[in-house]
Amino acid sequence: MASIESISPLRHPAPDIADIAAAPWKSILEKSMFHLRDLPGHLMAAGDVLDAVTDYFPMRINPYVLGLIDTPDGPIGRQLLPRAEELDDLDREGDPLAEEHQSPAPQIIHRYPGRVVFLVSNQCAVHCRFCMRKRRVADGRQVPKESIDQGIDYIRNHPQVNEVVLSGGDPLMRSDAQLVRILEILRGIPHVRLLRIHTRMPVVLPQRITPALAGELSRCHPLYLNLHCNHPAEITPEVASACRLLADGGIPLGSQTVLLKGVNDDARVLQDLFEALLQIRVRPYYLHQLDRVPGTAHFRVPVERSLGLLRELRGRLSGMGMPHLMLDLPGGGGKVAIGEASVVDRGEDFWKIRNWQGQIYDYPVRQ
DSSP states (O other), X not given: OOOGGGSOSOSSOOTTOSOGGGSOHHHHHHTOBOSGGGSOTTTOOOSHHHHHHHHHSOOOBOHHHHTTOOSTXXXXXXXXXXXXXXXXXXXXXXXXXXXXXTOSSTTEEEEETTEEEEEOOSOXXXXXXXXXXXXXXXXXXXXXXXXXXXXHHHHHTOTTOOEEEEEXXXXXXXXXXXXXXXXXXXXXSTTOOEEEXXXXXXXXXXXXXXXXXXXHHGGGOSEEEEEEOOOGGXXXXXXXXXXXXXXXXXXXXXXXXXXXXXXXOSXXXXXXXXXXXXXXXXXXXXEEOOOOOTTOGGGOOOHHHHHHHHHHHBTTBOGGGOOEEEEEETTTTEEEEOSTTTEEEEOSSEEEEEOTTSOEEEEXXXX
16 A cells, blocks of 8 residues: 555646645635536536536535546545436435434434534535535535524533534534634533544545644544545545644544445455555544435445455454444434344345344345
8 A cells, every 4th residue: 555645635736726735725615616617628527417416416626626536437536526326316315314303403413312413514625425414515505603502502401411523514614713612612511521523624625724723623622533534545645734733633533434336345445545544543433334315326335245345354454443334224213333233134125223222223225
C-alpha cells in the first residue's frame, strides 16, 4: 500500500482556484458545482434522465473533491456523480429508520435512553448520492438558531441524556463560532458527559480543519469525532494533515464507512482503507450496511456478502483496524452489530435480527 505522503491530492485541479490546498474552506465551498453542465468534459453527462435525478436530489461537488474524481465510474465518481439508476427505486420510504417519528423536539432524534442525535446542520460540503438524510439535505437551507436552541432545551430538560451526537447534514458546515457555542452550552449541562461529532468534512473538504478550529474543539473535552471515509483514494496528504491537527488537539478519532457496491465491496480495498486510516490516527469504528433510502438500490451489498468481507479481513487486518459491521433496522429499531449472535433466522427475503432490546425485526435482504 502506498504511503499517505505519496498519494497525489489533486489529479484534476479545478482551474478557477490556483492553490486549493491553501485556499480558505469557504472560498472553496463557494465554488461548488450544482449543475451537470458545470462539470469538466470528461465527467459531464447530459440528458433529461439525469436532470430528473438532480431534480429529486441535487448535486453538490466542491472543487477540492472534484480533483479526486478520475472517471464517473471510479470510486469517488460513483459516490458523488448523479446516475440514472437513482430513479429505479424512488418509491421507497424517505425515512425508513423512522427518525422523524423518534424526534420529540426540533433537530433531536431520541432513540436510546441516554443518547440523542442532535441534527445541527442540514448542509454538507458534498452531496453523497447514497445519503441517508436526503429528505433534509436536499432542501439546502441551514437549521435556524431557534431550532438549535429548542434542541438544546430538550437536552437540558431530560437528565437521562448523558451523550449527545452532533450530526446533520454536517456539523462542520457551521461557522467556528456557531459550532463552539453549541458545544460550550452542551458542555455546561451537568448531566451531559460525552460529546461526539459525526462529520465527512475532514475527508471531502479537509481545509475546514484549521489550527484555530482544532484549538477550539480541544477545549470541549471529552469530545470524540467520527469521520466518514469510504475508499483509500479519499485519504490524501490534506486529509492526513487535517486529522493530525485534530489528534494533536487530543480529540480521539474514529471512522464510519458505508459498504457500497462498486466502490468498496472488496476485501483488499477495505484492508487498504482501514490500514490507511490507522496511519493517520483514525480508528475504524463502524462499517455500515447501506440504509435503504430512495435512489440507492444500485449501491446495495447483500448482507451475506458483507459478512463474508469481514471474514476475509480477519487475520489479515490488525485488530485495531477491524470495525463493527452495523445495520440500522427499519422502523426505528436502531443499530445492531451484525453477526451470528444477532441473526436469529435467515429467510429467503428477510432475516430476523435481534436488536439491543431483545426485540426481533425483519430485515430485507433481497436486492
